[in-house]
Amino acid sequence: METEVLIVGAGPAGAAASALLSTYGIANVVINKYPGVSNTPRAHITNQRGVEVFRDLGLEGEVIKNATPQHLMGEHVYATSLAGRELGRLRTWYTHPHFKAEHDLASPSAVCDLPQHILEPILLNAAAARGSSVRFNTELLTFTQDDDGVTATVKDRLTDGRYEIRAKYLIGADGGNSAVVEQLGLPLVGKMGLGGSINVVFEADLSRFAEHRPGDMYWFIQPGVGHDGNGIGVLRMVRPWTRWIGVWGYDVAAGEPSLTEADGIRIAHQLIGDDTVPVKVESISTWAVNDVYATDNMKGRVFCVGDAVHRHSPMNGLGSNTSMQDSYNLCWKLMMVLRGQAAPSLLDSYREERLPVAKQIVQRAKKSDGLMPPLFMALRLPPASGAQALRDALDALDAPTPEATERRRDFDAALRATIMGFNTHGVETNQHYTSGAIVSDGTPDQVAPRDEEIYHFATSRPGRHLPHVWVTRDQHRVSTFDLCGRGRFTLLTGINGAAWRDAAELVSKRFGVPLRVHSIGRGCDYEDSYGDYQTMSETGEDGVLLIRPDHMVAWRAASLTEDPEATLAEVMAKILGR
Ligand code: FDA
Incomplete structure (x- = not known):
């Protein structure tokens, strides 16, 4: 074959x-x-760049139809169990109003749970x-x-x-x-088999515990495995609020446990904190955390x-x-x-x-895995402490004493810090490249104004992802992303960029490579109705952005060059290795 x-x-x-x-x-x-x-x-988490791949394939509608939307994902509750005492909450996956704006500005697609x-x-x-x-x-x-x-x-x-x-x-x-x-x-560099986890997939109607604080994960500090006799269990929503994964740790040194349905029910009940909830176990499996890259x-x-x-x-x-x-x-x-x-x-x-x-x-x-142990350190548990010591330490958080004030401050700080396990918008959206398939425009490297792990950095510098802004056509909003992709190179130019269109036609013929061209501005193919394209493109009205099929900026020119055809041909020859 x-x-x-x-x-x-x-x-x-x-x-x-x-x-x-x-x-x-x-x-x-x-x-x-x-x-x-x-x-x-x-x-489960399908982030904006993930959904954008589906969007480019024409499949985003299928994703939206089948996924749990962002507004049901964000409330991450830390507690002693789902029915138990709450210790604090985070607003994750960009559901905090501040991050929601950042999230919405970065992409036409929303993070979802699929x-x-x-x-x-x-x-x-x-x-x-x-x-x-x-x-x-x-x-x-x-x-x-x-x-x-x-x-x-x-x-x-x-x-x-x-x-x-x-x-x-x-x-x-x-x-x-x-x-x-x-x-x-x-x-390969790194280690395999660090820490063992048990996944129990089960059906149980947990609406009454979750509906009023909707999140895709609920985190429980309980006696168990992992941190000196104590562990963090997770209830992971699969379908709101009836299908779940209960995640619980096991000691890798003791070998992989052999688990029965009864063990699955026990783990589910321990995490729910209410043994009267009917639970139907679908599957039980074990997995280990790896930390490896090639x-x-x-x-x-x-x-x-x-x-x-x-x-x-x-x-x-x-x-x-x-x-x-x-x-x-x-x-x-x-x-x-x-x-x-x-x-x-x-x-x-x-x-x-x-x-x-x-x-x-x-x-x-x-690094994010390392965010959980400080929760236990803040509780100041004695070594190899048991269930009672954990209960006492958690109770002590409520005490109106100076010692408890310090503990509370440390515990709350540790809890807030775990947000970096969920809200790293920059890690998701700022991936950028230096390679033979990117041609420099000669401008000096630009330092992101804010922490690049946390915040999205929109720039049209070659090697970066095309920024998303809304433009309009026939009064309808269209994302810059939708003007590009689908397996083709695209040139985006402004009202004075007609010469780039002519150049693209000639270069396209010469190389036998389709080059799509869109002009953006007053009276152009697309209107820059909000004025955002002008700011985002970081080029003049006679400038151009060359976008790769994967939405990365391959090259840009701030304005028209002396011989646009020769310039574009040189750039395409470099990228295509011809
Ligand atoms: P993946 O492992 O999904 O697929 C490999 C494919 O290769 C399978 O179809 C397999 O059958 C096939 N295959 C293997 N050997 C073959 C052979 N010799 N011949 C033919 N076919 C072969 N990630 C995440 O982002 N968020 C999360 O919440 C989780 N949660 C999670 C929980 C659990 C329990 C696990 C095990 C993993 C996660 N992950 C995760 C990780 C996530 O599932 C993982 O990153 C992706 O599945 C990786 O996708 P791949 O397609 O690379 O490999």
């Missing part, structure tokens, strides 16, 4: 790759060793409908590569038969135990995306989002190389651009 791209794995990374490639008209086969998509909810077993079919259905061959029960065994392509040997797990798939390129999207990474010998993500004609090359704790919800964005970065490049529009050297930019992102998100999630 032959195809252009073989994708190993149909999780968020592989499913996104197959949806993108088939949308771009590139033949692809996606294989998954299991009979279906993820059978547990796993990742369980992975629902997210994956949205991508895979689209992929199959657009021409991808989706093969379940099919496992990659080995592969070899030569100058012209990759030959993979796969096993049909229904018949135990083996056959070969020949592809021009292979994408390893095969998750945390990636056979592709192993066979390529890609170097220091290379490609070799020859094989590219690795997603958890295969970055694994970390669920804090900040960066896992599935980063995985989909790896594919968003890679697939348009593969498309252009396969169509002969770009030289294979364009693919090297995948390494240059996504390796720093992998390292950054793993380090961010690790």
